[in-house]
Amino acid sequence: MRKGKIVINEDRCKGCFICISQCKVKEIEKSNKVNKYGQVVVEFKNLGKCNACTLCAISCPDAAIEVYEIIEEKV
Amino acid sequence: MKEKIIYKKPDSLTDINFSYCPGCGHSTVHKIIAEIVDELNLREKIIGVAPVGCAVFAYNFWNFDVSEAAHGRTPAVATAIKRVLPDRLVFSYQGDGDLASIGMAEIIHTANRGENITVIFINNTNYGMTGGQLAPTTLLSQKTTTSPYGRDAKNYGYPVKMLELLSPLEGVKYLERVKVTDAASVIKAKNAIKKGFTYQMQNIGFSMIEVLSSCPANWRKEPVEANKLIDEEIVKVFPLGKIKDIK
Ligand SMILES: Cc1ncc(C[n+]2csc(CCOP(=O)(O)OP(=O)(O)O)c2C)c(N)n1
Ligand code: SF4
Numbered sequence: 662m663r664k665g666k667i668v669i670n671e672d673r674c675k676g677c678f679i680c681i682s683q684c685k686v687k688e689i690e691k692s693n694k695v696n697k698y699g700q701v702v703v704e705f706k707n708l709g710k711c712n713a714c715t716l717c718a719i720s721c722p723d724a725a726i727e728v729y730e731i732i733e734e735k736v
Numbered sequence: 737m738k739e740k741i742i743y744k745k746p747d748s749l750t751d752i753n754f755s756y757c758p759g760c761g762h763s764t765v766h767k768i769i770a771e772i773v774d775e776l777n778l779r780e781k782i783i784g785v786a787p788v789g790c791a792v793f794a795y796n797f798w799n800f801d802v803s804e805a806a807h808g809r810t811p812a813v814a815t816a817i818k819r820v821l822p823d824r825l826v827f828s829y830q831g832d833g834d835l836a837s838i839g840m841a842e843i844i845h846t847a848n849r850g851e852n853i854t855v856i857f858i859n860n861t862n863y864g865m866t867g868g869q870l871a872p873t874t875l876l877s878q879k880t881t882t883s884p885y886g887r888d889a890k891n892y893g894y895p896v897k898m899l900e901l902l903s904p905l906e907g908v909k910y911l912e913r914v915k916v917t918d919a920a921s922v923i924k925a926k927n928a929i930k931k932g933f934t935y936q937m938q939n940i941g942f943s944m945i946e947v948l949s950s951c952p953a954n955w956r957k958e959p960v961e962a963n964k965l966i967d968e969e970i971v972k973v974f975p976l977g978k979i980k981d982i983k
Binding site: 665666670672673675676677678679681682683698700713715716717718719720721722723724725726727728729730731732733734 | 737738739740741742743744745746749753754756757758759760761763764767770918919922923952958959960963
């Protein structure tokens with residue numbers, strides 16, 4: 662299975678939590694951090710289940726999520 | 737291990753944060769317009785016309801040329817820009833108060849003239865910026881600050897379906913209603929807007945894409961709940977899909 666990770670831009674995240682509702686593998690949760698605008702932000706759990714499907718990023722209104730595919734290099 | 741970026745903020749958005757409330761549909765639509773501009777390499781070719789309403793600062797967020805118009809008059813300004821600069825891609829971006837209330841005359845005449853522009857119509861069933869007053873698109877029995885007991889048809893008339901209203905006009909070539917409540921619907925909305933832009937580039941004529949958009953702040957709902965309201969209730973009044981496509 663494809664492996665992935667996301668990076669959340671905490672300055673853009675407004676804590677709408679739409680990404681949490683879209684992630685099929687429950688890799689995103691509400692954090693206890695607040696950004697400089699006073700918004701509670703989300704965080705990536707990094708459970709190894711992210712498959713870089715981009716559903717969270719596509720649905721994020723504020724373009725606050727970057728998605729990466731992790732490619733294992735064969736030796 | 738290598739990391740390959742597969743999704744990032746489009747270059748056609750500036751680094752200025754959107755001024756919209758958390759979860760607001762305006763943000764999602766701004767983002768997908770910027771993605772299309774990146775994908776079709778339109779940054780030096782496109783000109784947006786921003787409305788009065790919550791999207792009044794759109795020119796701060798899009799990293800391409802954007803003009804501003806008086807309330808409801810973006811189709812008139814877009815008409816002028818397109819006629820003077822016919823090689824540019826011109827779009828009018830409007831809320832439902834802007835388009836269906838104060839700007840009703842401009843939109844109907846622009847559509848009837850068949851101006852070769854694309855209109856992005858954000859229907860959030862109320863006047864967002866000024867505090868959630870009733871709009872022509874407000875649903876029956878929906879409570880707003882100016883219909884505190886709910887909209888009743890006897891006093892306020894019925895929700896205006898703009899696409900169905902414009903559909904018989906001969907100048908109108910493409911009309912589609914979409915929503916942006918989840919990833920799948922965001923992709924569909926993006927395709928519809930892309931089609932509107934493509935038709936304009938092919939000189940086909942007037943097109944309008946209506947986006948059912950949440951206003952969590954004035955609906956007094958959490959963003960995810962607000963989107964659910966669109967999925968479950970608002971689509972019954974404003975059916976999704978193509979209303980007209982001459983191709
Ligand atoms: C000529 C004029 N009349 C009234 C107003 C006040 N006004 C500002 S925004 C707005 C309503 C905007 O609602 P809508 O178009 O639905 O956009 P939204 O804020 O919901 O995105 C009104 C009536 C104005 N700015 N100019
Ligand atoms: S008031 Fe409504 S339309 Fe305006 S930014 Fe907030 S959620 Fe969006």
